[in-house]
Amino acid sequence: MLSAKYLLKKAREVLKIEAEAVTGLSKSLNADFIRAVDLIIKCRGRIIVTGIGKSGIIARKIAATLASTGTPSVFLHSTEGLHGDLGAVTKWDVVIALSQSGESKEVLEILPVIKKIGAKLIVFTGGINSSLAKNSELCLDVSIKKEACPLNLAPTASCVAQMAMGDALAVALLLRRGFKSEDYALLHPGGSLGRKLKTVEDVMRRGREIPVVSENMSMGKVILEMTSKKMGCTCVVNAAGRLTGIITDQNLRNQLQKDRNIMKRKAVDIMTKNPKTIAKEALVDTAVSMTQEKSISTLLIADKAGKPLGIVHLHDLLKPGR
Numbered sequence: 001m002l003s004a005k006y007l008l009k010k011a012r013e014v015l016k017i018e019a020e021a022v023t024g025l026s027k028s029l030n031a032d033f034i035r036a037v038d039l040i041i042k043c044r045g046r047i048i049v050t051g052i053g054k055s056g057i058i059a060r061k062i063a064a065t066l067a068s069t070g071t072p073s074v075f076l077h078s079t080e081g082l083h084g085d086l087g088a089v090t091k092w093d094v095v096i097a098l099s100q101s102g103e104s105k106e107v108l109e110i111l112p113v114i115k116k117i118g119a120k121l122i123v124f125t126g127g128i129n130s131s132l133a134k135n136s137e138l139c140l141d142v143s144i145k146k147e148a149c150p151l152n153l154a155p156t157a158s159c160v161a162q163m164a165m166g167d168a169l170a171v172a173l174l175l176r177r178g179f180k181s182e183d184y185a186l187l188h189p190g191g192s193l194g195r196k197l198k199t200v201e202d203v204m205r206r207g208r209e210i211p212v213v214s215e216n217m218s219m220g221k222v223i224l225e226m227t228s229k230k231m232g233c234t235c236v237v238n239a240a241g242r243l244t245g246i247i248t249d250q251n252l253r254n255q256l257q258k259d260r261n262i263m264k265r266k267a268v269d270i271m272t273k274n275p276k277t278i279a280k281e282a283l284v285d286t287a288v289s290m291t292q293e294k295s296i297s298t299l300l301i302a303d304k305a306g307k308p309l310g311i312v313h314l315h316d317l318l319k320p321g322r
Contacts, residue, residue, distance in 0.1 A: 014148040014156070021144045021157040022164045028141045029168075036122050036138050037172045040071060045092030047073040048119070050081060052106050054155040055098040055162060062096070062166030069170050070179040078106040086110060091118030099123070100142070100158045102130020111135050124162050140165055200287050201280035203317060204301055204310030205231075212237060212308055215244060215268035222247060222267050233298050235308045236271045242306035245271030248298070277302050280310065288317050 040047060047066055051059035056077055066073035076085055078097075089095065095114050099107045102125035111132070114121055123136040126143035133139040142165050148156035173179075211229035213222050215238055226234045226247070236245035247267060255262050255270045262270070278287055278299045287299055291314050301310035 010150070017146065017148040018157045018160045021161045024144065025142065025161055025164055025168075028143070032138050032140060033169070033172070036140060036169065037176060039120055039122065039138065040094055040169075040173060041176055043092065043094045043120075045072075045090050045094070045119075047071055048076050048089055048093050048095045049073060049098070050076040050078050050095060050107065050110070051098035052078045052104055054159050055100060055104070058159055058162045058166065059096070059098045061163060062098075062170070065166060065170045066173070069174045069184070070177050071170065071173050078104070078110055081110045081113075082106060086113050086117070089114060089117050089119050093119040094122060095119050096122045096124065097132060097136070098125070098162055099130075099132050100126045100155065100162070102127030102132035104132070107132060108135075124165055126158060126161075140169075198284045199280065200278055200282045200284060200299070200301060200312055201310070203284060203319075204280065204312040205316070206310045210308050210311050211235060213247070213267050214239070215266065215271075217267045219263050219265050219267070219270075223252070231298065231311060231313060233311075234267075235275075235300060235311065236267050237308065243275065243277070243300060243302050243308050244268075245273050246275035246298070246300065247271045275300050278312075284317050287312060288314070291317070 047063070049059040049063040049066070050056075056075075060075040063073040063075040074088065076088060076095075081089075097107050097111075102123070108131055111121070115135075121136040122138045122140065123132050124140050124142045125132055126141070127133060128139055128141050128143065142158070142161040144157045144161050146152050147154060147158060209229065211225050211231050211234035213225050213234050213236055215236055217225075222234060226232065226249075233246055233248040235243055236247060238244050245268070247270060251270050251272060252262070255265070259265070276290070276294055276296060276299055278290060278301060280301050290299065291297060297314045299312050300308060301312065303309040
């Protein structure tokens with residue numbers, strides 16, 4: 001039986017070889033990478049990423065990464081392409097073909113059809129003088145010194161190199177497009193990531209859900225508004241409808257300690273002036289941080305005229321699926 005010490009040694013060798021494969025890519029990047037970025041940016045259709053075997057799996061991941069960062073992309077299995085799926089390719093598309101050797105039979109067999117359709121072709125290959133490279137508009141070199149497999153057969157370091165090149169291309173395109181976190185949030189509405197990237201506008205309460213009272217409203221009506229809207233607070237507005245303050249449960253408790261005749265007061269007498277507000281475009285994550293920093297549980301959203309547009313409670317910001 002192989003010892004744990006020996007296996008750890010070999011595992012570290014694998015990681016070292018794969019790290020060196022990625023480092024080698026950074027040295028081989030040249031003007032063709034920028035040309036590939038320009039070609040994709042100018043693409044009027046979609047990016048079709050294709051390959052077979054392990055390269056096909058990496059191609060699927062690259063297509064998903066491109067799509068999620070603002071570059072419309074789909075995966076096309078090269079073998080399925082030979083049996084009708086090439087109908088998805090148009091002359092406005094750019095095809096990215098992956099093949100470490102550059103001689104994968106199925107990938108080469110779809111090239112004549114791609115050229116006849118008129119789509120542009122970019123290839124990721126370690127065979128820079130291969131048949132695939134020679135038939136492409138652009139060739140991005142993903143060659144490696146050796147696989148991490150001790151037999152130098154199983155695609156390992158080569159897969160890491162292909163994926164890293166795909167990530168580099170996706171990030172370059174993201175930067176060229178000026179893709180922002182708000183754009184990313186739009187494309188990732190589900191799960192914890194989507195929840196984190198939602199905006200305040202996505203979760204805030206609005207319209208009749210907003211508790212609002214006028215500055216001159218009696219405390220009886222203020223408490224009724226706070227109770228009916230179940231927010232533990234209410235906005236306070238002036239005669240023009242502009243936000244001037246907020247009354248919270250804490251305000252009521254503090255006032256009761258000072259004055260037992262609270263019911264004779266008006267909203268303006270006990271409100272907290274200049275309440276904390278946040279832009280509707282702000283990310284939920286930013287709003288959560290703000291409530292923690294200010295030790296508050298509620299944030300208000302006002303429009304350009306200073307009128308209440310929404311209200312958001314910490315529970316709304318943290319609520320799953322909201």
